Amino acid sequence: DQQVKQNSPSLSVQEGRISILNCDYTNSMFDYFLWYKKYPAEGPTFLISISSIKDKNEDGRFTVFLNKSAKHLSLHIVPSQPGDSAVYFCAASLSWGKLQFGAGTQVVVTP
Amino acid sequence: SQTIHQWPATLVQPVGSPLSLECTVEGTSNPNLYWYRQAAGRGLQLLFYSVGIGQISSEVPQNLSASRPQDRQFILSSKKLLLSDSGFYLCAWSGSANPYEQYFGPGTRLTVT
Numbered sequence: 001d002q003q004v005k006q007n008s009p010s011l012s013v014q015e016g017r018i019s020i021l022n023c024d025y026t027n028s029m030f031d032y033f034l035w036y037k038k039y040p041a042e043g044p045t046f047l048i049s050i051s052s053i054k055d056k057n058e059d060g061r062f063t064v065f066l067n068k069s070a071k072h073l074s075l076h077i078v079p080s081q082p083g084d085s086a087v088y089f090c091a092a093s094l095s096w097g098k099l100q101f102g103a104g105t106q107v108v109v110t111p
Numbered sequence: 112s113q114t115i116h117q118w119p120a121t122l123v124q125p126v127g128s129p130l131s132l133e134c135t136v137e138g139t140s141n142p143n144l145y146w147y148r149q150a151a152g153r154g155l156q157l158l159f160y161s162v163g164i165g166q167i168s169s170e171v172p173q174n175l176s177a178s179r180p181q182d183r184q185f186i187l188s189s190k191k192l193l194l195s196d197s198g199f200y201l202c203a204w205s206g207s208a209n210p211y212e213q214y215f216g217p218g219t220r221l222t223v224t
Contacts (some may be wrong), residue, residue: 032213043216
């Protein structure tokens with residue numbers, strides 16, 4: 001049962017423009033959400049997180065938005081840079097840090 | 112600073128052979144430890160987690176087992192590998208104060224032939 005879904009397997013964006021990654025979830029009991037970035041043959045690296053009591057969290061070029069009524073999470077990257085080309089996973093926690101991950105979105109930043 | 116090590120980086124094993132993957136964490140004490148698997152084209156699936164020495168919780172029934180013989184050591188094992196065990200195995204840790212933010216090792220690419 002896939003409770004965290006990333007419906008866009010890939011995203012191409014021009015350098016300097018905004019990248020918007022989306023994530024939907026089905027379980028309203030999730031209390032914490034995270035985004036991870038992954039390069040090939042490496043482990044994911046933590047990017048940014050948000051608690052379910054907030055609707056926005058910002059860290060440099062990365063902003064995460066949470067819409068609880070729509071059960072929707074998004075990550076904005078502004079401006080996009082070539083080093084942002086990677087697979088991005090969203091994750092949600094039901095309890096104690098047991099994370100459920102989406103299938104990932106491959107981002108390609110073009111010159 | 113904290114670092115997490117996994118080895119080997121790649122492994123090719125025949126069906127029916129045993130498996131042992133090791134993960135160690137440095138720079139922290141009493142971490143929460145996790146084993147994940149990423150199958151091709153899919154997200155990460157939590158296999159096991161541990162909150163302390165000898166304390167292992169399994170998330171999905173499978174052909175694998177985990178052990179935590181020391182505070183910062185986590186081992187993933189199998190007695191007999193199946194073809195379906197192929198995948199990318201990742202170890203992760205988190206601090207007990209914030210178990211949500213997990214930090215991953217470099218991973219092991221396992222191919223069962």
